[in-house]
Amino acid sequence: MGVTILIGSQWGDEGKGKVVDLLSQSVDIVARYQGGANAGHTIVIDGKQHVLHLIPSGIFTPGVKCVIGNGTVVDPESLLAEIDMLQKVGIDLEGRLFVSHRAHLIMPYHKLLDAASEKRRNNSGKSIGTTGRGIGPAYIDKYNRRGIRIVDLLDRDVFEEKLRANLAVHNDTLQKIYGLDALRAEDIMEQYLNYDELIDPYVTETSALLNEALREGKRVLAEGAQGVLLDVDHGTYPYVTSSSPTSGGACSGLGIPPTAVDSIWGVVKAYATRVGNGPFPTELTDATGELLQRAGNEFGTTTGRSRRCGWLDLVALRYSVQLNGIDSLALTKLDVLNSLPEIRLCTSYVRDGKPLKHFPAEVSYLNNPQCEYETFAGWQQSLAGIERFEDLPPATIKYIQRIEEFCGVPVRLISVGPDRRQTLTRF
Numbered sequence: 001m002g003v004t005i006l007i008g009s010q011w012g013d014e015g016k017g018k019v020v021d022l023l024s025q026s027v028d029i030v031a032r033y034q035g036g037a038n039a040g041h042t043i044v045i046d047g048k049q050h051v052l053h054l055i056p057s058g059i060f061t062p063g064v065k066c067v068i069g070n071g072t073v074v075d076p077e078s079l080l081a082e083i084d085m086l087q088k089v090g091i092d093l094e095g096r097l098f099v100s101h102r103a104h105l106i107m108p109y110h111k112l113l114d115a116a117s118e119k120r121r122n123n124s125g126k127s128i129g130t131t132g133r134g135i136g137p138a139y140i141d142k143y144n145r146r147g148i149r150i151v152d153l154l155d156r157d158v159f160e161e162k163l164r165a166n167l168a169v170h171n172d173t174l175q176k177i178y179g180l181d182a183l184r185a186e187d188i189m190e191q192y193l194n195y196d197e198l199i200d201p202y203v204t205e206t207s208a209l210l211n212e213a214l215r216e217g218k219r220v221l222a223e224g225a226q227g228v229l230l231d232v233d234h235g236t237y238p239y240v241t242s243s244s245p246t247s248g249g250a251c252s253g254l255g256i257p258p259t260a261v262d263s264i265w266g267v268v269k270a271y272a273t274r275v276g277n278g279p280f281p282t283e284l285t286d287a288t289g290e291l292l293q294r295a296g297n298e299f300g301t302t303t304g305r306s307r308r309c310g311w312l313d314l315v316a317l318r319y320s321v322q323l324n325g326i327d328s329l330a331l332t333k334l335d336v337l338n339s340l341p342e343i344r345l346c347t348s349y350v351r352d353g354k355p356l357k358h359f360p361a362e363v364s365y366l367n368n369p370q371c372e373y374e375t376f377a378g379w380q381q382s383l384a385g386i387e388r389f390e391d392l393p394p395a396t397i398k399y400i401q402r403i404e405e406f407c408g409v410p411v412r413l414i415s416v417g418p419d420r421r422q423t424l425t426r427f
């Protein structure tokens with residue numbers, strides 16, 4: 001009764017920011033439930049591009065409230081930079097931005113540990129390719145029950161005690177294992193108590209806020225970050241992030257009951273990309289992959305790294321639909337395929353001559369998959385200016401219909417360019 005969840009159905013960067021911005025027009029609240037500033041969500045309004053890392057993508061819709069939920073990990077420095085950026089472009093945040101006091105803080109040692117452990121893994125060729133935002137180490141502390149939450153900033157003594165206890169452990173690791181300098185509690189205290197003053201107006205009990213709004217009949221859109229295949233349980237582990245981007249993560253990450261959820265959108269790019277390391281069954285390392293990268297401007301929003309590109313993987317998408325209960329698909333970046341003479345869809349993974357029944361858990365298979373493809377004729381024309389689904393070229397319609405048929409879910413939104421206006425809806 002009132003909650004729509006929107007998730008990335010692949011490896012992130014599907015265009016969630018754009019779709020959330022559009023759907024925000026028919027909701028009262030948009031809420032982030034997991035992850036942190038590892039996300040980079042892009043919104044383009046009248047040709048002007050905005051990138052958000054933590055603040056929900058509903059912030060550009062006047063009147064919509066935005067919640068950063070308890071399941072997220074908040075880097076106050078990054079949050080303040082974002083608040084500043086929004087204020088500079090004239091976005092009013094007063095009474096519109098709410099941050100959970102239960103959310104865990106990203107601390108300076110989390111970022112150092114993230115970078116140092118990646119460097120070490122890299123020496124054995126096994127780095128994950130994280131965004132370096134301290135996400136993994138912050139969630140480790142949370143689950144190890146020593147994390148520092150935003151609420152801890154309220155009491156200077158509590159904060160200091162927790163910080164010193166954490167530094168006792170993490171300075172040891174930084175110095176003895178990674179050969180780095182120890183961090184000083186006094187420096188971090190000063191920095192974080194200063195942040196506290198600046199973020200304090202936004203901090204509140206967000207679960208109560210959301211549940212009260214739902215009782216009043218308000219509509220909430222839960223905005224997933226990352227994507228299903230980066231989920232710590234269901235993704236291509238260990239090449240994943242440290243949270244639960246799947247729809248299941250939204251209830252615990254916001255403190256709302258599953259009975260409040262009534263619809264689930266999956267955002268899917270018309271092809272596939274992955275940034276960072278790990279298996280990518282339909283990856284193209286040839287000229288077509290390069291073309292997709294160039295035409296799609298596939299460079300990471302958060303780190304600037306180039307994104308690996310490949311064909312749309314329907315085996316993975318169907319897995320995603322099943323795991324999350326996706327009932328509507330938003331198909332993005334269809335325009336990037338405009339010039340291709342031929343387009344492929346992966347429709348089966350094969351092992352020992354037989355199609356696999358389930359999306360495999362073994363990285364060893366996913367690294368050396370046998371993918372079977374269906375080939376489609378490209379439409380080789382611009383999609384600009386087309387406003388209705390029926391007016392799309394027949395070859396485009398055929399491609400979309402095959403995706404719908406394979407997954408058993410309707411494509412209800414089609415994006416043909418980064419701008420708000422470059423969108424076709426079927427609702």
Ligand code: GDP
Nearest residue numbers: 013014015016017040041042333415416417418
């Ligand atoms: P998110 O993390 O899922 O929000 O996606 P990102 O913002 O990281 O990456 C998506 C990129 O594609 C951004 O640069 C968007 O502006 C852009 N984009 C979104 N939809 C479309 C589309 O339909 N066509 C094109 N060409 N670009 C798009």
Ligand code: IMO
Nearest residue numbers: 012013038039040129130131225226241275276
């Ligand atoms: P949005 O919300 C794409 C990837 C990283 C790395 C792995 C783990 O913009 O779609 P982390 O820093 O989370 O520990 O890195 O996850 N990753 C993303 N890839 N989009 C994202 O977010 C991502 N957030 C993390 O590249 O492979």
Ligand code: MG
Nearest residue numbers: 013040041301
């Ligand atoms: Mg992104």
